[in-house]
Amino acid sequence: MKKDITSKADIEMLVNRFYDKVKVDDLIGYFFTKVVQVNWDKHLPVMYRFWDSALFFTGVYEGKPLEIHEHLNQLSPLSVEHFQRWNELFTQTVDELFEGEKATLAKDRSISISTVMQLKIFKKNNLPAS
């Protein structure tokens, strides 16, 4: 049986494995390698803090992911399919490595945040020009 996510080391493993997949993904990889040339030495620790806060309510992440993705959408348009792939890869990575209450919470949180991002990005784009 797999274990649950219980430590910072677990979060690091999850985040590292997830971005290993994302980077080479045919549908969304280019956002990280071409649209933004992500500095992984900086981005990975930000993501460790993000998931630490999301799963253990530690408040160590301070950032504005919604604004950052709206900006990304302006650099290169995001689509529903992009978000679906992101969520598919994230869920797949969690399921490969962990199971339990926090593993389920991670998957639920990723889907709800993704939904909010999409509402914000796509609704705004669909508003008539004023």
Ligand code: HEM
């Ligand atoms: C189509 C889907 C997505 C794409 C292509 C994408 C891409 C990116 C990129 C390129 C960055 C910037 C990295 C940098 O500048 O160093 C980023 C940052 C980030 N992403 Fe996403 N993302 C997606 C969905 C999501 C979702 C669903 C979540 C949350 C569950 C998320 C959480 C974050 C966070 C927390 C950051 C860091 C923001 C900060 O610097 O504070 N992303 N993403």
